[in-house]
Amino acid sequence: MNEYDVAVIGGGSTGTAVARDCAMRGLKTLLLERDDIASATVGTCAGMISSGLKYMEEPDIVDMCSQEVVHFNRIARHIIMKNPILTPMLEMSDLSSGGNFAEEYSKRSATREVPPVLFLTPEDALKIEPKLNPELIASMYFEEFFIDPFRLCLLQALDARRRGADIRTYSEVTEMNKSAGGMIEVHFFNRLTAEKESALTRIVVNAGGPWADKIAALLGGHLEIRLNKGAHVILDRRVVNVGVIAKAVDGRMIYLFPHENTVLLGTTALDTWEDPDTLVASHDEIEYLLKSIEWVVPSIRQARIIRTMEGARPLVAQWKIPEGKVTRGYQVVDHSSEGLEGLLSFTGGKLVMCRHMAETVTDMVCKKLGKDVKCTTHIEPLSGNEGNVDVLALAAQYRVSQHAVERLRARRGTELGKVLDLTREHPEWLSAICTCEPVIEAEIRYAIREEFPQTLNDLRRRVRLGTGPCQGTLCTFKAAAILAEELDFTGEQFQLEILDYLSERWKGKRPPMRGEQLSQEEVVQGIYACVGNLDHSELRYEPKPWEEAS
Amino acid sequence: MSDDQAIQAVRATLKAERIQPFKGDELEAVRSVESCINCGLCIGHCPVVRGVGVERFSGPRSIALELSRSPPEFWATADKVYLCTGCGTCREVCPKKVNVPEIVNLIRARIFQQRPDLVPKPLLDVRDIIVKHSLAFEPWEDPQEKAESRDTRVKALGLPSVPDRIVTGADVLFYPGCQAEERAQEVKEAAKYILSYYGVNYTMLNRLTCCGLPSKLMGDDETARSLAGVLHDKVKSLAVKKIVTTCAGCTSNLSDISTRDGWGVPVYHLVEFLAEQVGFDKVSRPFKGRGRFSPPVKVTVHDPCHLIRHTSRQIVEHGRTILNFIPGVAVEESGLADSCCGGGGMVGYHSRDVADAVVRDNIAAISATEADTLVAPCPLCTAQIESNLFRSGSTTEVEDLSVFIARRLPQKR
């Protein structure tokens, strides 16, 4: 059994940040993720690294968020995007709710190098975003930063690995028990080899998100979370040029944010006790979001909805108050208070705080282990951030389309050189596999070799395969063949991989099914059912949790 | 930050993020692109893809599905987006009628505005001419020389000379377009003759100004709209009820701007006008029983994209009907009459090899007919095919359809 200083359970934004911080401070670190990096909560968020918009009631949190944005811009500039945001108001009553926010935001805007909140006339607002309801009476303007959550988590994990951490995906923790000498035995099931494995560690950091309570319970720890589900509707292409925030059907605030080459409409917030693996967006949530944004962007229903996503937030367990009033800060629970030494659990938190959460907990871990090392995660850049990329020059040099290089740059920054280098020996890998992004074969092979995806769905998180309007119609079978080659699949595994990814895409495509997606789905079924006959195969397909739940 | 500094910061962000909203009249084309289902049919039909391969020109599918999704990234499409000839074959076969040619123009417009350094230089040279002269071709400096050149050509073709007609109170405006005005003057003369022959009460412009299509095709939206405005004023002051033109590009573009800017004046290609407004009966009457050219002539036809795919295929059907009225004329189809000539989209100005690759199969099919003459109702197609036919060693002559008809109109008694 391998021995570690710290075992981190959970490979989301928090878990990967903790693994990175621990590894950077010289601790022998193990990360155990049940599925794939960023496959749960953080994989279903809008990617905003918020300056503290929602937390104006908690000024300390606003300070922290604002500072974290500055840190992110330093260490991960290449995967950060900026969106101007408008808040079109149709009634006087919408104005009053803005006051405090504007003040709190503007106090700290200079640190983030953005302008303070501005109040725009309707004419100016419509000039920036003509799709707004022309009857708006005023709008605020401010700027927020966004990050690709998949790339962030992966880069944190890769950085941890580079510094000596063991990163294990598809490893589900099944049992934990105290062992001799104050160590903890962590038993986990390797889902790839179907074998049980174990590790010894001094500290366990429980970053299990929606499953944190169950994980704590494995060691007999008590942890309560308030699980809350939320949906996003994803629209194809940038149908709006800037972010739009508006008052929803029930008075909450919802948003429409451009995200790379799509637009995200979100989000809902409902208490849930469902198994998070079975969550799927409901018709109610979709209509709630559309109706809410329709007041300020009247033409929204003409946009093409390509899919939905649904995630579960592990909120701090504050009850008998509306979910909107629950703190968005985080809590670290040291279970030594209940006699359990060596177990630290998280509840709550937001994407923007993940580095801060990691710093707090790693400080605690170091203290417990008697190590006096300072945190430097806010200083050391993540891979790919080293400098500027000359897209046009690289496109000419490697004979690849400029847009393909630009998309590579948006995902990988300076790291894209390594991808393009592969094409020297294999010029065939310059072929575009996903036509919507685009994604060239070289990037797929590079990601498979360096970034440990096991399935097409994992690959999707690495390279945005199948995230465009066609939702993997053609790239699924092509990428499946590449994955099958690289990972030496059997013929059956190759075809099962196709079925698995189609079902994963269908999970999000099905709830909002309408308009052009009906034609798109006819093409998908035409290819895989009518021609491919995969609906009549004798493959041993395993139904997914959400398929079984229905 | 002061208020002013804040506004400056906002402007800087909008510029840095390359935020440039679409105009209202652009939204329909933008929405059409959302319907693409990635079926790939367009790739099989695109003449540029056929000519140079998907690697060089990723094709209409990539324009719809990839290159047009994120306006802030439009600058990174400059290596592909200028290779589209705008023929519209993709849209014609698309199950969803995705308007790729129009999207190409919109993307080029944003590159033009935000990154003029990425616009192919020859297009900027054309822009200079347009801005200076309101014409797409460098005009003749000496009107005398221009007239002499015209007269020589007209005489060689045996076309009667018809004086320029600029009158008030006319129903119809004859608009020859920049090419017929400054380069292929015989086309203008032929049209004048045909209109007079059939008794049409037409006028011409005092000074021709470009309809704006080349500006639109290079992304110079501002100039295109300004030219449209200038022409609108002229049309208004002339108070004509119809516009007739001999250029295919002008036909589709004028139809467009006339609708967009509410001119209330329909636009016809000359062939269309003859079929629908003059009528086949009247048009065919002079040819009955009489033939001006006794040796039979074998003719093959080219159908300009701006007519068949941007206006209506009926127009070239009318053209064939009229050709069949003319005694001694036998029409043999090349089989690729509707295949793009490669002259469109301003591609030839900066990527001649691509434009010529597009028309290669066409040239082979035309040569195979061994026709005496190829006729096309568009001076741009005519020029592009003529130079390529010549280089291929073919002896087939090329003539604008208007000229062909005019030369064969029997003398009036």
Next chain:
Amino acid sequence: MDIKADLLVIGGGMAGLVAGMVGAEAGLKVVVLRKGQGATAISSGAVDIISYLPGADTPFANAIEGLHVLSEVYPLHPYSVLGYSDEGLPSDAERVVARVGESANWLKEKLSGTPSALVGDLSRSIQAVTMLGSSKPTSLVQETMFAEGSDDWHDGVVLFAGFRGFPDFNPSMAGKAFLDSRLQGDNRPRRIANCTLEALPFDTPYNISSFEIARYADREDGLLRVAKLLREHVKSTGADFVALPPVLGLRRARANKAELEEKTGAVIFELLAFPPSVPGLRLQTALESTLNNEGGRVLIGHEAVSIDKREEHIHSVKVKTPRRTLNIIPSAVVLASGKFIGGGLRGDERGISETLMGLTVVDVDSFQTKGMRPQRLTNVMALNSEGHPLFGLGIAFDSRFRPVGPDGQPVADNMFAAGSMLSRYNYLTEKSGLGVALSTGYAAGTNAADYVKGVLS
């Protein structure tokens, strides 16, 4: 300028073009409106008749068995309707088989001599192999897709040949999947092999599309190179069969296959295609040119925008092109505008509707779908033998293939419908798409012609 026609067909896919050809054969003046190309042009190029009962795991032994079962178990299926007598139900299975067989033979005869000439018949199921190495039972395939001896592979060697820089087809994975699927069955080749051919139409070994390879194969020098490369691989692997992605050519596909077989000594066949589909385009092109040769007119780029119906009779149809409009005045109309891809049907959260006239849309059991949102017509499983009820939707029709209203009466006496816009079948699970399009197009075209001639019973 308006156009008068005896028969106006709205939709230029298999159903519409077949209806048009039947009308032209009957001496009518036929006009077909083809707004764009549709499902036919992106199909695999095979013509499925009927392979599976919905929800069934095992396929029918052949199409005849399938048609028999359908007419008994699904008497409302478009195929079953072909078996009605003048009084309607019940469906006579023999009559169904006869009529479907007649249209299939008719089509084979029409397409013989074109690059998409068909082989096969209703009495025998062809186990076609797809680009993924999976198998799909079908009835008619293009000649270039047929492998003599593929019933049992004669204990031979099958070589899967891909093209360098053509990522659509991965010969090694297809071969593996093909062999794995044979482990259960008994028609197993002795061995499979794979290779990659370096045939570069534009000298770049990447981003090559299926159409480029097909055009390359149509060139003399292109085919020579492919033959040379293939022969080496056939020799070194001892291959008896060569499975190629469907790129054997657009114009000269059949000649190319023959030449490759001659030069390599192996049986060459194309796998079933995914989009961008060369065989699909071959089929579409062959159908269009056949109609043109018979005197019909295909109006390309013309879209029907509205229908003027007066007293249960279609009077005229308004048609638009990119910047013009015109009217067509028909004696009879066949609607064959497709399903969602073709645009005959469309839907949003308020329900599914027929695009042109708002005809009544019903589900596969003939119930109206008013207001039902599409998601509710889907299965939680993305892909399984049950399929999605959504694709069984279509317009309601009577035994003459006339669209009917909620009262069951024909919407117009001179309007008929065919193809995937019809309800009461699900081509994706049954594998019956082009077969239904063909036989209903044939029937609707015949009925429309009879109507025009005044002899419709």
